[in-house]
């Protein structure tokens with residue numbers, strides 16, 4: 490019996506000591522937490538105009554530390570390399586280096602250097618935080634946002650042009666520079682499409698049906714509109730949930746197809762930016778058209794009842810006459826709205842298109858040799874391609 494008593498006493502002592510320790514620790518933790526709260530609130534108070542908002546920090550930068558000419562940021566969305574780099578290289582050769590910057594979103598880990606690119610302007614212009622993009626899915630919008638966010642870090646970037654890896658310029662640099670800088674509006678294709686049924690009722694109320702828009706993904710933005718896209722935290726999550734591409738018909742899936750083909754179909758990159766801008770009441774600050782010409786294959790749409798398909802320009806399609814026809818287009822008709830958009834920048838009539846897609850290498854070679862982006866020197870081409 491006597492042997493047993495010390496044990497409980499010891500246990501009780503240990504327990505009591507344990508409780509004291511816990512209480513002491515709790516007090517200490519509370520104290521540190523209060524201390525941290527105090528200091529962090531002091532910190533944010535001292536930098537209060539931009540508190541923690543990256544958006545405000547950016548505007549601050551762009552107002553205070555921006556000297557020199559405003560730049561166009563060329564933002565390339567690439568699958569891998571840029572196959573038309575020889576044409577773009579020649580285009581940038583005829584520019585002032587102080588007037589532009591280049592950013593490329595490519596497959597994660599892909600590096601632009603001597604071995605992958607024929608233009609030194611592209612070396613190391615890839616984003617370091619690029620993501621895997623699935624064409625036609627919302628990862629495409631996220632890649633666009635990454636490009637815009639990175640380009641916004643340079644306060645000199647005042648215009649932001651989104652381009653694909655098959656896009657070509659239809660003019661030399663100085664023409665495109667004057668065209669874009671001469672307008673304080675963004676160029677965003679945006680129209681109502683009542684028939685397509687891509688709006689999902691569950692998007693309401695965050696995205697009201699009346700604000701649903703459609704338009705080309707290939708946009709050109711002024712700085713404040715680029716910020717709206719990068720700072721959006723409301724519309725993008727809704728798109729991720731309710732705007733998804735229906736998988737294409739796959740006969741190997743048999744009966745599963747019946748179910749799959751009933752799924753709601755939505756192409757995020759054709760709706761996101763125009764819808765976001767309509768929701769932010771920015772349509773009055775836009776030229777509601779794209780600067781990038783696309784030739785559509787209407788017969789393909791009629792035949793297999795699918796979406797329109799862009800036609801790829803080959804060498805034979807890129808004749809001077811055909812290119813001139815594209816450059817001479819001065820208005821666009823929006824059938825679903827009975828709206829004719831006369832192409833203007835800053836109230837002056839201008840050609841509608843500065844860029845075109847989709848161009849093969851042969852077609853791009855022809856543009857180059859015809860001096861579309863600048864005076865053509867055969868020797869420079871040989872140097873570029875060797």
Ligand SMILES: *[C@@H]1O[C@H](CO)[C@@H](O)[C@H](O)[C@H]1NC(C)=O
Nearest residue numbers: 583660661662663664863864
């Ligand atoms: C650029 O193109 C425009 C219009 O096509 C032309 O008038 C101008 O001379 C060209 N500028 C240069 C530097 O080649």
Ligand SMILES: *[C@@H]1O[C@H](CO)[C@@H](O)[C@H](O)[C@H]1NC(C)=O
Nearest residue numbers: 558559584585588662663666
């Ligand atoms: C570069 O920018 C300056 C200032 O905006 C402008 O005067 C000049 O014409 C631009 N150069 C080209 C090649 O566009």
Ligand SMILES: *[C@@H]1O[C@H](CO)[C@@H](O)[C@H](O)[C@H]1NC(C)=O
Nearest residue numbers: 670671672673674834835836
């Ligand atoms: C637009 O045109 C007006 C009048 O010609 C001019 O004063 C203004 O500077 C132009 N805006 C831009 C952004 O070039």
Ligand SMILES: *[C@@H]1O[C@H](CO)[C@@H](O)[C@H](O)[C@H]1NC(C)=O
Nearest residue numbers: 786787788789790792800801
């Ligand atoms: C248009 O699509 C049809 C059917 O898919 C195809 O046969 C034709 O070659 C296409 N035309 C062009 C110019 O690509």
